[in-house]
Amino acid sequence: MMTAPSPLSADLLARFRAIVGDKHAIMDGNEKAPYLVEERGLYQGSSPLILRPGTTDEVAAICKLATETRTPLVPQGGNTGLVGGQIPHHGEILLSLRRLDKIREVDASSSTMTCEAGVILANAHVAAEKAERIFPLWLGSEGSCTIGGNLSTNAGGIAALSYGVARDLVLGLEVVLADGRILHGLSKLKKDNTGYDLRNIFIGAEGTLGIITAATLKLFPKPHTMETAFVGLASPEAALKLLNLSQASAGAALTSFELIADIAVQFALRHGPGLRAPLSESHPWYVLMEISSPRDDARALIEDALEAAMEAGLVDDAVIAANLDQRKAFWTLREVISPAQKPEGGSIKHDVSVPVAAVPQFIADADTAVTKLMPGARPVAFGHLGDGNIHYNVSQPVGADKAAYLAQWHEVSDAVHAIVRQHGGSISAEHGIGVLKRDELPHVKDPVALDLMRALKHTLDPLNILNPGKVV
Ligand code: FAD
Numbered sequence: 001m002m003t004a005p006s007p008l009s010a011d012l013l014a015r016f017r018a019i020v021g022d023k024h025a026i027m028d029g030n031e032k033a034p035y036l037v038e039e040r041g042l043y044q045g046s047s048p049l050i051l052r053p054g055t056t057d058e059v060a061a062i063c064k065l066a067t068e069t070r071t072p073l074v075p076q077g078g079n080t081g082l083v084g085g086q087i088p089h090h091g092e093i094l095l096s097l098r099r100l101d102k103i104r105e106v107d108a109s110s111s112t113m114t115c116e117a118g119v120i121l122a123n124a125h126v127a128a129e130k131a132e133r134i135f136p137l138w139l140g141s142e143g144s145c146t147i148g149g150n151l152s153t154n155a156g157g158i159a160a161l162s163y164g165v166a167r168d169l170v171l172g173l174e175v176v177l178a179d180g181r182i183l184h185g186l187s188k189l190k191k192d193n194t195g196y197d198l199r200n201i202f203i204g205a206e207g208t209l210g211i212i213t214a215a216t217l218k219l220f221p222k223p224h225t226m227e228t229a230f231v232g233l234a235s236p237e238a239a240l241k242l243l244n245l246s247q248a249s250a251g252a253a254l255t256s257f258e259l260i261a262d263i264a265v266q267f268a269l270r271h272g273p274g275l276r277a278p279l280s281e282s283h284p285w286y287v288l289m290e291i292s293s294p295r296d297d298a299r300a301l302i303e304d305a306l307e308a309a310m311e312a313g314l315v316d317d318a319v320i321a322a323n324l325d326q327r328k329a330f331w332t333l334r335e336v337i338s339p340a341q342k343p344e345g346g347s348i349k350h351d352v353s354v355p356v357a358a359v360p361q362f363i364a365d366a367d368t369a370v371t372k373l374m375p376g377a378r379p380v381a382f383g384h385l386g387d388g389n390i391h392y393n394v395s396q397p398v399g400a401d402k403a404a405y406l407a408q409w410h411e412v413s414d415a416v417h418a419i420v421r422q423h424g425g426s427i428s429a430e431h432g433i434g435v436l437k438r439d440e441l442p443h444v445k446d447p448v449a450l451d452l453m454r455a456l457k458h459t460l461d462p463l464n465i466l467n468p469g470k471v472v
Helices: 010-020 029-036 056-069 121-130 147-152 236-253 262-271 298-311 324-340 356-373 402-406 409-422 447-460
Strands: 073-076 093-096 103-107 112-116 170-176 182-185 211-218 225-233 254-261 285-293 317-320 351-353 378-384 389-395
Touching: 010 056, 029 093, 056 073, 056 093, 056 170, 056 211, 073 147, 103 121, 112 121, 112 147, 121 147, 147 211, 225 236, 225 298, 225 324, 236 254, 236 285, 236 298, 236 356, 254 262, 254 324, 262 285, 262 324, 262 378, 285 298, 285 324, 298 317, 324 378, 351 409, 356 378, 356 389, 356 409, 389 409
Parallel strands: 073 093
Antiparallel strands: 103 112, 112 211, 170 182, 170 211, 225 285, 225 317, 254 285, 254 378, 351 389, 378 389
């Protein structure tokens, strides 16, 4: 457990400020405020100083001084993380990486792009598109989150089904270690078997093992055709069969496959301005699926899959987006589901994964457990069925007291996570551990894996300078 560090002296703060220059060292309370609270307002941090370095060398100098003076640092990218990992909970210095925002190179022939850590994900997309390529990591937060944050959380987006999660999209990393040494690993090589894969140690480490300052990312050809369908069906079982059938016919061209409960669509339609229901009638469940192909055949592939599914009685109704605007409308509906839960009152959230085949049973078991625990609670399940990753959120009963409802967070989470474990799943599919799930990790992680994680932390950061109190 982390203990609060003693207040940092004015002299020490001045030494840190001198590294980045006063212009990029924030001490004013109002200017600091947006860095200290996270998206959901679950955590409010405090910090005497926010450092905004502009180069890798400045990051290295900051880490060196931090180690010399045993001063803890909390790295932060776009501050969109959902587990409190980027917030200084104990008055640490906050290290904002957002000024490291250069795209150092786009190498279309090698299909690589080298970005600094503070590059906003949406800007990386634009740079890839200019070279007729795509960087296939798409998240609802892409207008604010950064490449460094995406890699540090090993983010998974809506196309992970086909292209993989952030970890799968990286070839090389540049990392500043706790003692200020720089690991120069910006390789473009797909094949390099010269020892341990150090890159993967830092991906998903949530800033506890090193500061990622740049990354060489994989690019992919732009699909030639793309088709998106919104499908109504009776159950998650039917959706799973549709997934298997679509993968069998479209293979890796099936890039997204999202499962959405009717209540999630109802929330989105109720609270998302200007949204319209894609289908004329409501259905218990929906699938939002997308096929992207390098050839002219996306339309034929999606039609074949849906026709076969209808013949098999799996699909009740479906509409294929007629144009880009309609495609966008389908995806907006999906993205609005998260914010649309807020006006419905308290929401107890779970970001879990189970083997793909176990998703229907997981949802059924979790619904039973949650409604037994809290009659009237409203499970809102949606997420990336193709990755076995369900955001299993539970909205409060209509008219219930929000604070009293949220006070039962741990009880509900324990019940849901127990079912996740029964199915061989993970309590954190996408968002990481941070502080939100730190105390639960020892109960769910293999003890040998935990020992190795602690040993790695001790080797790379023996003085516990980097993001102390997070993850392990
Ligand atoms: P931050 O929030 O700033 O930091 C996250 C963690 O990484 C912290 O522990 C921080 O200390 C560490 N960190 C940040 N930068 C560095 C660095 N350069 N070096 C070392 N450590 C660093 N997540 C998904 O996986 N999939 C989704 O689909 C998704 N959708 C979202 C939608 C919304 C609306 C929101 C608000 C969040 C969503 N997220 C999603 C969560 C979040 O956007 C991701 O975790 C994202 O990768 C965080 O990036 P960031 O730059 O904001 O990092």
